[in-house]
Amino acid sequence: MATADVKSTVPHMDMDRGGAFDFSNCIRNQAMCKMGGKAPKLTSTGTTIVAVAFKGGLVMGADSRATAGNIIADKHCEKVHKLTESIYACGAGTAADLDQVTKMLSGNLRLLELNTGRKARVITALRQAKQHLFNYQGYIGAYLLIGGVDPTGPHLYMCSANGTTMAFPFTAQGSGSYAAITILERDFKVDMTKDEAEKLVQRALEAGMHGDNASGNSLNLVIIEPSETVFKGPIVPEFCKRPEPNDLVYKFQAGATKVLKHKTYKYDVVESMDITH
Amino acid sequence: MSIMSYTGGTVVAMAGDECVCIASDLRIGEQMTTIATDQKKVHKVTDKVYVGLAGFQSDARTVLEKIMFRKNLYELRENRNIKPQVLSEMISNLAYQHRFGSYFTEPLVAGLDDTNKPYICCMDTIGCVSAPRDFVAVGTGQEYLLGVCENFWRENMKPDELFEATAQSILSCLERDAASGWGAVVYTITKDKVNVSTIKARMD
Amino acid sequence: MTSFTGITAVANATNEMAMFKQAMKEVAAHPEWMSSRQIERQRWNPYSMEGGSTCAISGENFAIVASDTRMTQNDINILTRDAEKIQILNDNIILTTSGFYGDVLQLKKVLQSRLHKYRFDYRSDMSVDLCAELLSRNLYYRRFFPYYTGAILAGIDEHGKGAVFSYDPIGCIERLGYSASGAAEPMIIPFLDCQIGHVTLSEGYERPELTLDRAISLMKDSFRGAAEREISTGDKIHLVIAEAGKPVVVKFLPLRED
Numbered sequence: 001m002a003t004a005d006v007k008s009t010v011p012h013m014d015m016d017r018g019g020a021f022d023f024s025n026c027i028r029n030q031a032m033c034k035m036g037g038k039a040p041k042l043t044s045t046g047t048t049i050v051a052v053a054f055k056g057g058l059v060m061g062a063d064s065r066a067t068a069g070n071i072i073a074d075k076h077c078e079k080v081h082k083l084t085e086s087i088y089a090c091g092a093g094t095a096a097d098l099d100q101v102t103k104m105l106s107g108n109l110r111l112l113e114l115n116t117g118r119k120a121r122v123i124t125a126l127r128q129a130k131q132h133l134f135n136y137q138g139y140i141g142a143y144l145l146i147g148g149v150d151p152t153g154p155h156l157y158m159c160s161a162n163g164t165t166m167a168f169p170f171t172a173q174g175s176g177s178y179a180a181i182t183i184l185e186r187d188f189k190v191d192m193t194k195d196e197a198e199k200l201v202q203r204a205l206e207a208g209m210h211g212d213n214a215s216g217n218s219l220n221l222v223i224i225e226p227s228e229t230v231f232k233g234p235i236v237p238e239f240c241k242r243p244e245p246n247d248l249v250y251k252f253q254a255g256a257t258k259v260l261k262h263k264t265y266k267y268d269v270v271e272s273m274d275i276t277h
Numbered sequence: 278m279s280i281m282s283y284t285g286g287t288v289v290a291m292a293g294d295e296c297v298c299i300a301s302d303l304r305i306g307e308q309m310t311t312i313a314t315d316q317k318k319v320h321k322v323t324d325k326v327y328v329g330l331a332g333f334q335s336d337a338r339t340v341l342e343k344i345m346f347r348k349n350l351y352e353l354r355e356n357r358n359i360k361p362q363v364l365s366e367m368i369s370n371l372a373y374q375h376r377f378g379s380y381f382t383e384p385l386v387a388g389l390d391d392t393n394k395p396y397i398c399c400m401d402t403i404g405c406v407s408a409p410r411d412f413v414a415v416g417t418g419q420e421y422l423l424g425v426c427e428n429f430w431r432e433n434m435k436p437d438e439l440f441e442a443t444a445q446s447i448l449s450c451l452e453r454d455a456a457s458g459w460g461a462v463v464y465t466i467t468k469d470k471v472n473v474s475t476i477k478a479r480m481d
Numbered sequence: 482m483t484s485f486t487g488i489t490a491v492a493n494a495t496n497e498m499a500m501f502k503q504a505m506k507e508v509a510a511h512p513e514w515m516s517s518r519q520i521e522r523q524r525w526n527p528y529s530m531e532g533g534s535t536c537a538i539s540g541e542n543f544a545i546v547a548s549d550t551r552m553t554q555n556d557i558n559i560l561t562r563d564a565e566k567i568q569i570l571n572d573n574i575i576l577t578t579s580g581f582y583g584d585v586l587q588l589k590k591v592l593q594s595r596l597h598k599y600r601f602d603y604r605s606d607m608s609v610d611l612c613a614e615l616l617s618r619n620l621y622y623r624r625f626f627p628y629y630t631g632a633i634l635a636g637i638d639e640h641g642k643g644a645v646f647s648y649d650p651i652g653c654i655e656r657l658g659y660s661a662s663g664a665a666e667p668m669i670i671p672f673l674d675c676q677i678g679h680v681t682l683s684e685g686y687e688r689p690e691l692t693l694d695r696a697i698s699l700m701k702d703s704f705r706g707a708a709e710r711e712i713s714t715g716d717k718i719h720l721v722i723a724e725a726g727k728p729v730v731v732k733f734l735p736l737r738e739d
Contacts, residue, residue: 031507040383
């Protein structure tokens, strides 16, 4: 067999595709769906995310619940993602997409900062996000609020999964946004103080977490100002605490489970110095 | 029928005080028909790090091979044992690479890092990591397990308590999950040894 | 829906493989993303699910019933935080239903009127066994346009013993020691299997007796656990306790609200 033939018949092994998507399973999966299989449930952040601009800065916040269908997949997931020191992104939509998109953005922005020696601008982050998302025509299900402070002032943008972007003085996203936006619409004022804005965001988030099934557990806030960025969280509102502890303690004594076979593998314990941190 | 429940199978992990427990059932089916009854869904990666792969087992095998390949490469390149945190990030990236056209398997990582701190995490099919401090469950019995574990898990359990809690959780789950069963196996990972126990369970 | 699935068909493996290959070919020729994206047309659906879960436990001389009080729209929106899913039909019969709330209300009305008529005709309250059978027939009567509910009927039977009857939407009836239905059913049931059924414990291990206090505690804990992990369960536990020879007690206990 000629080398070319071998190459074409033997599936070549990719060690690393450099982070690009691998579509090799697409046809198979579609065929499986055609045979009557259903696609699995993905973890989504049916979320409440809120952001408000105040005089000279920006407050952003998110709840911390991730859901898969009607069960809570993660009670304390991090939805406020750091892009740079003074640019943050909150995400709603498919959880894996959000993690990866924000990871990509933070990497790219850091590189940009190192290459140019200046702080990245919010509009840069936004443009990168929207170009990536537009490329994939909405198939990457990331709905982002990107906000931060740069030399041109505080900015807040919304970027939807198909690449539409808008600028806002205040906004909310996710399934709890309806409840949250009512609070914002009622109480938002131009040029609020930092304290007022922080309280407003917290109240809006609490409204979202209270009125929406898919949001809750705890909330995280980030307050971005030109001089400093403060991260607060997780804050657990009163209604998110367990109202009563369990009545009984479910403790099993040794022997509660019948063990049929038992094997122990001892391994050589190497006393390690922790040099990683 | 969802592809995720085609072969059936459940994996659960719980974290304790300097120990973790990871357990799985042993059944493989083809929808309602049982094909094999000795299929562990928990695989050893290093001494103190185990990975569980629930979901469509054909894909689980493929993914396991890819995981081992990447892990070996990492250990050769870095000349040190892989930490569970690193492994989960690696699996997450692997899964996300297949964002469109995913592998129908939900990975779960449980292990102790080099300071013997327990680490457990689970992912969805496209690699969204959730790493709580208490317990994780994936597979067809996920819902059943989450409800039980919520009551059975306590802070700072010692290895034998942790084993009982995990074992009772998976047994309760097997009681109601038709797609899992035929016995269960529980791995208790502590800082100096791993206990592997096959426990008595429903054989159906 | 409860169903008995035996070996329906051992599929011909080669045939299935051939079909799969064919499907691969078809999909490769016309991938989904090449065609314009299909809009799945929403067909009108007479049913909706309002979430929530219910549970009942019976003991030697008591039966307790609990449900949460949240009503949800589309799994996301909270419509009300005090929807009642438990109906006390008479001193011995408690009905609890989850699922489509319209049918929950209708089923309650149907049973109430039937019980009223029974009382009018026979000058005594119906017993729980009779009511259980009546409910089963009422459900099966609508075999092809069912009440979309998972009903549980609990109460004290003629011998003074606790009784729990569990139904599927079309009237398959079963008398059980404990039962749950609704969104958090998969979370509650295995827990009760372990704590009341004791099916997971090894022989010779201590099995605490099911007293009324223990049953109430288990009920509360199972709802607390479910509310932690299931999004449409929460707000309040509506707890109804029926003990033989005593009046029915109703309690409300707080659950998490997020």
